[in-house]
Amino acid sequence: MAHWDLLNDDEQQRLGQRAIDLFVNVRWEAANGFSLSDEMTMLIAAEASLIALERPADSFRNVHAVVVHPTTMVMRGQHSQVAGVASDDPIAIIGQADPTGPVLIAWDAATHQARHPEEGNNVVFHEFAHKLDMLIGIANGTPPMRDVDQEQRWVGACTGAYERVVEGRSKALRSYAGVNPAEFFAVATEVFFDTPMLLTSHEPDLYAVLADWYGQDPAARVPRT
Template sequence: MGQGNMQGLVARLRSWQRQRVLRRAALPEPLWRRTIEALPLLHGLDDTELQRLRELATLFLHHKEIHSVADLAVDEAMRVTLAAQAALPILNLGIDWYRGWTTIVLYPGDFIARHRYRDELGLEHEEEAAMAGEAWEQGPVVLSWADVADSGRLDGFNVVIHEFAHKLDMLNGEPNGYPPLHRDMRADDWAEAFSKAFADLEARIERGDESLPLDPYAAEEPAEFFSVASEAFFELPGNLRQDYPEVYRQLAAFYRQDPAARLSGRPGWL
């Protein structure tokens, strides 16, 4: 059997397996409708997009294991709320963009993360920080359920999108704000748009500007800028398009979506 025939056979087998999962693990219609209604983030999606989102959420819950800690009881409504938001960034990319890892850990609220690192002198340090989310390279995504529940309100905060943007960033190595781009995208355009916006945000913070276009955490490093910008892209797309139009254009090309156009009919939207 030739390579082309083998690839075709593998593709058909994977398609059959996914259709089987979608038939056997379909999300209950009433629960899915309640989830969509409760998440303004998903308002504006048309029927075709909502169906695709539902399929991706189903596949997501099939392929990923959700574990809770600290006596957090996770019910099906919580699982679907998480999956629906996680599926949005890959709506036009596909479930394979979340490949290479399987586990999600849910805490009731913020958790303490401990990290060790070496400084430029070779000295080892350990630091602790309270966090709402964390993504490990080739490892789990750790989330605070309280922050997951607060996400999706179109206020610029979305811990699910933030951490899953890190996972997309990690597809080609350590997170650095440069995920694997599509063939019709130019690396130079991406680098120019993000480096200029990053420098602008740093300058505004340095000046002490009270009104910032993004959460100041975005200025920590390029990887955080990409994830925070991704939050803004889906949660406050009109604002991001106005403040950093080139960043918006690059994210629209990467995610294959235009949420500013999708949400433009909402009252008060830019």
């Protein structure tokens, strides 16, 4: 997990404990005859724990099970991959989170992305961000806020950045962020933790509200020697 070397001793210690808590408290399953080692489970648990490291300890109380697939899954049923366009065609996915079912993760994507944050994609950050969003009902791109001020700043920053994605003008967020506000938050979370310098230079207002909400400043982190 490339992010590990960016954390100080205190953060590493707390991240380790959070990951163990998830390891113990969540039901981890391997799909389709796949087998899941403790190391694999701990990698996913540690990545999930990173994004919520400065959030309340029970932030993943709505995560009851994680099903790890060896590789890409096929999803059927209506979905949208492009803003405003719904489809019934089967689609390849590397992860999924819904309000009641387990979180689904494709292992090959998760392990590759854990080593390559520079690519700006992270299915574990993405799906667990959806679960944070779902802490107050359905995912709508606005996770639980401290107060009205924080929510107003959040909505203001996200609205501008979301419009730039929808209009194809975003220099920091991939087009999938324009499908709906929930996907926007999940994709923004990936970029915030994986390529924070890119996000802070192109979308400073969005970076600021994410830093405030997550309680972390990834752009300020430097690799330890």
